[in-house]
Amino acid sequence: MAQSYVKQTTKNNIAFIEFFTPEHNAMPSPILKELAQVITNAGNDDEVKVIVLKSGGDRTFCAGASFKELIAIDNLEAGDLFFSGFANVINAMRTCGKIIIGRVQGKAVGGGVGLASATDYCLATKYAAIKLSEISIGIGPFVIEPAVSKKIGATAFSQMTIDAENFYSAEYAKDKGLYANVFETIEELDQAVNELANKLASYNPEALSELKNVLWQNTENWDTLLKERAKISGKLVLSSFTKEKLASYK
Structure with a gap:
């Protein structure tokens, strides 16, 4: 396995x-931690003038958080640490000081939509449904909400969150401002x-x-908010509802 x-x-x-x-670019904590650090380092590197964020493979940009890790959470500290992973990446993208172009070649789910939303300019293929x-x-898309709402607006965010089991097309994402263009x-x-x-x-x-700086003004509170x-x-x-739901997917 890759x-x-x-x-x-x-x-x-x-x-x-x-x-x-290998899990459709679903992100476990160690990978999220490494990604946040690499983005921060690139932001501090004088040789780097622009960043392109992309993922490997051709079917899925990012399937969100690691399901295996999600199922294994058994205490508040572990849960907090797990969900802080995407928070740290989004904040690294926000504060890195370099323009970030998103390259979204396939589907984005949950945290993957958060990553796409935290780029400064995002391009996608027609297969990049969200x-x-x-x-x-x-649970809920609480950590990524500030980034997603900032990009597509509160109305589109609420519609997608409530209609949680359906994919929205790449053209929808373009219409709402997530993607600048679709190929x-x-x-x-x-x-x-x-x-x-x-x-x-x-x-x-x-x-x-x-x-x-201008693009991200009025987001200074995100370090605290996302945590x-x-x-x-x-x-x-850790709720019994979520534990039962996750167990049914095993």
Whole structure:
């Protein structure tokens, strides 16, 4: 079986940060921790002028949090730690100081929608449908909500959260502002991502840094807010409802 990884390759002042896990790019805590660190490091690297966030494989961008790890949570501390994983990645993306382009080649579920929402500019293929399924298993997309609502608005967020078992098309995601453009093929997506990244890398880095600050103004409280949200999910995952629901999926 293929091994999970987070890797960065830097070319022409563009840092391509790629994550992968064999479970449809569902993210366990160690991978989330590594991803947050790699993003932070790229943000602090003077050689890097723009970041591209992508995942391995061609069917799924990110299936959200690791289901195996979710099922194994048996105390509040473990739950808090688990749900803080996506919080830390989103905050790393928010504060890294570099414009982040999202490359979404396939479906995004739960935390995967959060990652796409936390990019500064996101491009996708027509296969990149999105779903917020958390409420259907007894928890909720509380950690990622600030990022998703900031990107697509509170109305679209609430509709997707309440209609939790259906995928919404890539065109829906584009209409709501999550994706700037949607492409027929991965090849077309990669061409567009590379063209945009190279353009941005040629711009004034100080202007890009100031733009990043403006794009994320009024989110300074997210360090605290997302951790508070993680505690809500960490408590809910221990509820008898959620435990029974998760057991039925085993």
